[in-house]
Structure formats: structure tokens, C-alpha cells
Amino acid sequence: MDTVYISHGSPMLALDDCPARDFLMNWREVLPEKPKAVLAISAHWTTMEPSVSSSLYNSTIHDFYGFPPALYKLKYNAPGAPDLAKRVKMLLRTAGFHLIQEDSSRGLDHGAWVPLILMYPEVDIPVCQLSVQPYRDAQHHYDLGRALAPLREEGILIMASGSATHNLRTLDFGSNSPPSWAVAFDNWLNECLMNGRFDDVIQYEKKAPHATKAHPTPEHFLPLLVALGAAGDGAKARRIHTSWAGSTLSMASFVFTP
Template sequence: MDTVYISHGSPTLALDDCPARDFLRRWQEFLPEKPKAVLAISAHWTTMEPSVSTTASNSTIHDFYGFPPDLYKLKYNAPGAPGLAKRVKHLLHGAGFHWVEEDSSRGLDHGAWVPLLLMYPEVEIPVCQLSVQPYRDAQHHYELGRALAPLRNEGVLIMASGSATHNLRTLKLDSSLPPSWATAFDDWLNECLVTGRFDDVIHYETKAPHAKKAHPSPEHFLPLLVALGAAGDGAKARRLHTSWAVSTLSMASFAFTP
């Protein structure tokens, strides 16, 4: 299995007529192999220590406010994957992450269920979530991913979900072209990934142009590091999609082939 990083943008991605939604609805053209399970690493589950969801049946978390009523009607109650959660915990323990929590009530937040609703609308693939730790650095998340690499050979799709750029204070609801700081960061990220400059990505805060403006807080970038680490040394990256939403949200998505 390749590992993937999806820019999920706004929750309205599930409803909007836009290029990113069209891309995700065609997902199986890009990765035709159907996974046995999905491990979702979402920007919208943040904890002090790594935590895995162990529920046997996922609920749908509508973790947003003030959106169209039709959005709250959508559900993605995928089967849980408690066996996968135990496997994730075992792998993390073996890699030196000694404190890994279990959450038996956690459902799927919109960083997980919105893209999955478009990618696998049959709602039959078991899903487990792994949290991110925004108080820890990118290297920590890259090492989390490295620990999870064996899952690729077990039919598990490691799906990281965030946004390639994410500064909510700069959004524009008109059709404005993305500003230069956003395109500079997005172009830098793409170049680093496709040319294998992964160490620069790990140190994005000092290496990337406009890093702090593109990501005032890191939680939407950190899932990418998990997917990158899980792909293993020598992985090849390719950009599957590029578009923009509300001017400054890059919807770039990537796959990493071991």
C-alpha cells in the first residue's frame, strides 16, 4: 500500500462542486487496490500523547458550527477497527512510544469522514483513527510514521488528512487567486517531496518560505509527516491533485510509494 496525505479543506468539501471533491470521488482511479482497513491521522484529533480509537462502530462527529443544514445530515458510520488499533499500539510501543492511549468512544471527525465519504462511499471499510500531538515537533510525527510502516504490507491504508496550507485568518470567500506567500509554500512543499528532500520537510519551520504564515499552528501539517515516515526510507512522492479553496487553502494531495 502507498501512504497518502489528503488536504481536506472545509467540511463543505462533502457538498461543494469543486475540483478537490471531484478528485476524491475518483479516488479509486489513483489507488485501485481496496484496503482491508484505514488508519486515519486527522488534524482534528489532537492529544498530548498518541491515542488510538478502539470503537467497534464509528459514529460521525460534526465538529463544526454555522455550516449548511445539509452538512449535518451526512453520516459516515464506518465499522471500527479495534484489532488495528491494538496493532498500532503494539508497533508504537515497539518503537519506543511507551505512552499510547486508547479511546473507546471516539468517532470520526470531519478530517477523517469527509474525505472517506468521497473516497469510499460504500461505508464498509473498517476505520481506526490516530491522533496528532501539536505540542511535539515534525520529527516526532515522522518517527510515529516510521513505526507504522509494517501496516503497509498488511492491507492498511495510512491516510493522513490536513491541509497543505492552513491559515484561517486569510481566507477569502470570493474567487481571488492565491497570494504569493501561499503559492510559494505550496510550490516548495511539492518540490521537496517529489525530489526526495524529506529532511527539509521535517524541518519546514526553518526551511520553507512563509512557513509560519502558511501554518500558524502545525496540526494540519503534522499528519503529512506521519504518512511520509510510514512510507519508509527511499519512498517516492507524487502529487495526486492540486487546486485552491477560498483563496489560501491549498488542496494538494500526495501519495508516497515505498
């Protein structure tokens, strides 16, 4: 099973007619094989130490406000994956991550359920989530991914969900043209991934143009490092979607093939 990084943008992705939504609705063209379960690494679950959800049934968390009522009516109550949660804890502990928390009551935040409601609308695939630690660096998250690599051989889809660029203060819904700084970062990221310069991606804060403007906070970029690490050192990256939302949000998505 390949690993993937999805730029989920606004929660309105679930409803709005846009290229990124169309792309996710045709997900089976990207990965025809149905996963046994999904491990979602979302930008919207941040903790001090890695935490994994282990509920039997997932509730739908509407972790946003000010959106149309129709968005709050959407539900994605996928089955939980407690056995996968235990497997994740075991793999992480074996790799030296000893402070692994378990949350048996957490549901799916919009970083997980918004893409999944489009990718797998049948709601029949078990899902659990793994948190990110924005207080830790990119190498930490790449190492998390490396520890989880065996899951690929077990039919588990490791789905990282964030945003290739994410600066909400610069959003401009009146413009169809992304600013030069956003384009520069997006192009740099694509070039690094396509050419296997993964060390540069791990050091993006030092290496990337306009890194702090593209990501004033790191939580929407860090899931990418987990997916990249899980694919392995010799992985091949492929950009499977590119579009823009609100002028400055890159909706670029990638698949990593071992």
C-alpha cells in the same frame, strides 16, 4: 499499500462542487486496491500523547458549526477497527512510544469522514484514527509514521488528512487567485517531496518560505509527516491533486510509494 496525504479543506468539501471533491470521488483511479482497513491521521484529533480509537462502530462527529443543515445530516458510520488499534499500539510501543492512549468511544471527526465519504462511499471499510500531538515537533510525527510502516504490508491504508496550507484568518472566498506567500509554500513543499528532500520537510519551520503564515499552528501539516514516515526513507512522492479553496487553502494531495 501506498500511504497518502489528503488536504480536506472545509467540511463543505463533502457537498460543494469543486475540483478537490471531484478528485476524491474518483479515488479508485489513484488507488484501485481496496484496503482491508484505514488508519486515519486527522488534524482534528489532537492529544498530548498518541491516542488511537478502538470503537467497534464509528459515530460521525460534526465538529464544526455555522454550516448548512444538509452537512449535519451526513453520516459516515464506518465499522470500527479494534484489532487494528491494538496493532498500532503494539507497533508504537515497540518503537519506543510508551504512553499510548486508547479511546473506545471516539467516532470519526470531519478530517477523517469528509474525505472518506467521497473516497469510499460504500462505508464498508473498517476505520480507526490516530491522533496528532501539535505540542511535539515534525520529527516526532515522522518517527510515528516509521513505526507504522509494517501496516502497509498488511493491506492497511494510512491516510493522513490535513491541509497543505492552513491559515483561516486569510481566507478570501471572493478571490480565485492564491496569494504569493501561499503559492511559495505550496511550491516549496511540492519541490521537496518530488526531489526526496524529506529532511527539509521535517525542518519545514526553518526551511520553508512563509512557514508560520502558511501554518500558524502545525496540526494540519503534521499528518503529512506521519504518512511520509510510514512510506520509508526511500519513498517516492507524487502529487495527485492540486487546487485552491478560499484563495489561501492549498488542496494539494500526495501519495507516497515505498
